[in-house]
Amino acid sequence: MRYTNSQNFQHQQQDKVGVLLTNLGTPDAPTPKALRRYLAEFLSDPRVVEVPRLLWWLILHGVILRIRPRRSAKAYATVFTEQGSPLLFHTERQCTAIRNQLFAQGHQNLEVAFAMRYGNPSMQSVLNDLFDKGVRKLVVLPLYPQYSGSTSASTFDAIARDFTQRRWLPDFRFISHYHDFQPYIAAAAQQIKSFWQQHGRPEKLLFSYHGIPKRYLLNGDPYHCECYKTSRLIAEQLGLTDADYLTCFQSRFGREEWLKPYTDETLKSLPAQGVKHVQVFCPGFSADCLETIEEIGEENKEYFLHAGGEHYQYIPALNDNPEHIDALCQLIEQNLAHWQLKSDPERQQRARQLGAEN
Numbered sequence: 001m002r003y004t005n006s007q008n009f010q011h012q013q014q015d016k017v018g019v020l021l022t023n024l025g026t027p028d029a030p031t032p033k034a035l036r037r038y039l040a041e042f043l044s045d046p047r048v049v050e051v052p053r054l055l056w057w058l059i060l061h062g063v064i065l066r067i068r069p070r071r072s073a074k075a076y077a078t079v080f081t082e083q084g085s086p087l088l089f090h091t092e093r094q095c096t097a098i099r100n101q102l103f104a105q106g107h108q109n110l111e112v113a114f115a116m117r118y119g120n121p122s123m124q125s126v127l128n129d130l131f132d133k134g135v136r137k138l139v140v141l142p143l144y145p146q147y148s149g150s151t152s153a154s155t156f157d158a159i160a161r162d163f164t165q166r167r168w169l170p171d172f173r174f175i176s177h178y179h180d181f182q183p184y185i186a187a188a189a190q191q192i193k194s195f196w197q198q199h200g201r202p203e204k205l206l207f208s209y210h211g212i213p214k215r216y217l218l219n220g221d222p223y224h225c226e227c228y229k230t231s232r233l234i235a236e237q238l239g240l241t242d243a244d245y246l247t248c249f250q251s252r253f254g255r256e257e258w259l260k261p262y263t264d265e266t267l268k269s270l271p272a273q274g275v276k277h278v279q280v281f282c283p284g285f286s287a288d289c290l291e292t293i294e295e296i297g298e299e300n301k302e303y304f305l306h307a308g309g310e311h312y313q314y315i316p317a318l319n320d321n322p323e324h325i326d327a328l329c330q331l332i333e334q335n336l337a338h339w340q341l342k343s344d345p346e347r348q349q350r351a352r353q354l355g356a357e358n
Ligand SMILES: C=CC1=C(C)c2cc3[nH]c(cc4nc(cc5[nH]c(cc1n2)c(C)c5CCC(=O)O)C(CCC(=O)O)=C4C)c(C)c3C=C
Pocket: 024, 025, 026, 027, 043, 048, 049, 068, 072, 085, 087, 144, 148, 150, 151, 210, 211, 212, 213, 223, 251, 253, 284, 285, 288, 289, 290, 291
């Protein structure tokens, strides 16, 4: 059969609303084998690496997948815990907290789940599960506050690809970004303030975002602009002046130029400018992961201290802290508000009749 159906559809089944949270995905284990599988899927996505396919296939399979899995596995081994990959367990906790809060706020007939764009739990398996449970209206919230083709659009591609195989499509909303959503900005500002109450204020606060190739910006990707806006809004909420903070970009990959200023170069140059105490916060990462724990928490700390810096602190991501969960629930509720969530009596009546006839 060309188009799939839900497995256990019954005519009396009540329509449900699905909330699907997504994030990037992570390897199943910190081993070269698991990394090869994960990186092969991730780096084959044309949204992530915009290079002519044949050329890229040769580079990816001929060079990168022979070298990087081993190197990345070592880095992942430093962040995996007994609970597994931080990105996975933080996303799982966010999902549980959002489900609990939405239920506590009186939403019924709601299914809240999470999936990963690459790796597990896969988008397809989670969508199957949601549709089997009777979801007919679906909100997808990729947990990337700032829109980028390489993340948000790639998530949309995966959903759209899944939909091409389905017979019965749901009503559908896709939240493509929330970089200036006030509750998210307030949650970020609160996270920083709470950190200051415990650890004091730095000479300079760095907002570090995952980079993308500069070429994507020149070709029209709004990511760079959205990152700067998020930084400005958080800084305003904290009452900072322009001199108090910087925006920079981390995690570059490959040889071409990425968005600047680079986080590592910035941290290496600050001590010579007299800045000896920095704190780094990563507003673009909704959950702590390899890129924050290892790259910002460890690697960049070394660069700063080695260059003569004295005091370096990483401010944890928003993860499942209550202000963050509340912000995400508000974002979801705004999107649910467009739908009449009351059940459709006419369709139920028809379903009851059919049920009685069968
Ligand atoms: C190759 C190009 C890459 C682009 C473009 C890119 C964009 C991008 N990524 C994130 C968020 C995350 N990336 C993470 C890991 C990661 N990213 C790349 C490459 C690109 N990312 C690689 C190869 C890796 C794997 C790790 C490594 O081998 O270095 C993660 C962490 C995942 C985890 O398991 O912890 C996140 C999160 C964003 C937001 C973004 C564009 C805006």
